[in-house]
Amino acid sequence: MHISPLLLSFAVGAEAPAVDFRKEVLPILKGRCIECHQDPATNSGKRPKGGLRLDGKHWILEGTRSGPVVVPGDPNLSTLYELIALDKDDPDLMPPNSDGLSKAEVETIRTWIAEGADFGDWIGAPAPGETSPDTPKLTPKPTGKLPRIVQLYIELGEGLTPCTPNQLAAAAGEHGMLKPVFPGSPLLAANFPSNQGRTGTDHVRGLAGCAGHIVTLDLGRTRIADEALAVVAEMSRLVKLDLRQTNITDAALIHLFGLNDLRSLNLFSTKVTDASIEVIAKLKKLETVYLWKTQITPAGIGRLRELRPKLRIVHTPDLPAPERGGPTEDESGRRRRR
Numbered sequence: 407m408h409i410s411p412l413l414l415s416f417a418v419g420a421e422a423p424a425v426d427f428r429k430e431v432l433p434i435l436k437g438r439c440i441e442c443h444q445d446p447a448t449n450s451g452k453r454p455k456g457g458l459r460l461d462g463k464h465w466i467l468e469g470t471r472s473g474p475v476v477v478p479g480d481p482n483l484s485t486l487y488e489l490i491a492l493d494k495d496d497p498d499l500m501p502p503n504s505d506g507l508s509k510a511e512v513e514t515i516r517t518w519i520a521e522g523a524d525f526g527d528w529i530g531a532p533a534p535g536e537t538s539p540d541t542p543k544l545t546p547k548p549t550g551k552l553p554r555i556v557q558l559y560i561e562l563g564e565g566l567t568p569c570t571p572n573q574l575a576a577a578a579g580e581h582g583m584l585k586p587v588f589p590g591s592p593l594l595a596a597n598f599p600s601n602q603g604r605t606g607t608d609h610v611r612g613l614a615g616c617a618g619h620i621v622t623l624d625l626g627r628t629r630i631a632d633e634a635l636a637v638v639a640e641m642s643r644l645v646k647l648d649l650r651q652t653n654i655t656d657a658a659l660i661h662l663f664g665l666n667d668l669r670s671l672n673l674f675s676t677k678v679t680d681a682s683i684e685v686i687a688k689l690k691k692l693e694t695v696y697l698w699k700t701q702i703t704p705a706g707i708g709r710l711r712e713l714r715p716k717l718r719i720v721h722t723p724d725l726p727a728p729e730r731g732g733p734t735e736d737e738s739g740r741r742r743r744r
């Protein structure tokens with residue numbers, strides 16, 4: 407058996423490890439691997455390939471659901487080494503569809519693992535709930551010149567640990583879509599683009615795991631029932647809620663009481679009545695409410711004007727475009743009238 411002189415020297419502790427993670431291994435990961443194996447928060451919400459993140463020490467050591475990918479001291483048991491050492495024409499080669507890493511790079515990684523996979527002082531993307539000096543502060547510093555909404559998102563996201571990929575995947579379920587409100591923000595915009603008509607209360611319940619991160623939620627044209635709003639009640643940072651063309655009633659709105667950051671509420675074409683006026687009036691930060699085609703009477707609108715003179719009350723067909731493509735208001739309004 408061939409024993410690497412490097413391994414030997416490390417074993418007797420005679421010399422410092424020959425491979426310096428930060429100088430030699432990290433550039434390979436950054437250049438060839440991390441684009442596909444990183445935090446969804448830094449990658450437009452895209453999940454890491456194979457469920458594996460290589461952007462932080464914690465994540466590299468955590469491996470995947472099926473186990474570790476690096477076994478310190480044993481390259482041959484380390485999937486991460488195994489997959490870069492495959493033949494060039496092997497379909498499992500990493501990076502996929504490429505000529506693979508150079509011989510020297512493969513050897514660097516092999517040696518690094520054989521020597522014990524020492525990360526030195528590198529942490530990279532932190533473990534959930536931790537911080538790392540290596541993570542660039544992605545949140546831009548507030549300058550006062552940023553659009554008001556961006557400014558608000560920066561403030562609301564301050565110090566918030568992003569949802570983990572597993573939490574995100576569980577929250578999105580099969581049909582949901584959760585994406586950062588801007589690159590690097592822990593805050594999320596949530597909707598159900600491909601499944602609107604079939605999305606029901608259970609789908610909304612799925613969002614609970616990341617509830618505190620959601621700032622915009624589009625449930626327009628879904629089949630949700632009033633109870634779905636119990637989950638929405640947990641979205642303590644919610645800024646914008648779209649409930650247009652759903653079957654929700656006054657009973658749903660009771661759940662919104664605690665949403666102290668809610669700025670925009672769309673109730674277009676719902677069964678909400680004058681009974682909700684007091685509830686709407688109590689949403690302290692609310693700036694705009696859409697009430698066209700609800701059962702709210704002119705008297706109700708008048709009452710709301712009185713209670714909240716500065717609130718923008720839209721009770722004409724003057725609606726914002728839905729967050730994503732879909733039928734226009736007119737079309738879907740007509741369709742619903744049956």
Ligand code: HEC
Nearest residue numbers: 438439441442455456458470475485486489490500501502
């Ligand atoms: C273009 C995207 C892409 C790049 C770049 C990439 N990978 Fe992957 N990686 C994948 C995909 C896709 C899978 C899942 C393959 C599967 O499940 O069949 C995967 C899976 C893996 C796995 C297996 C995870 C498990 O299930 O145990 C390891 C280890 C891995 N990659 C390491 C690397 C390394 C190391 C690099 C850089 C040298 C790299 N990958 C670069 C896309 C990529």
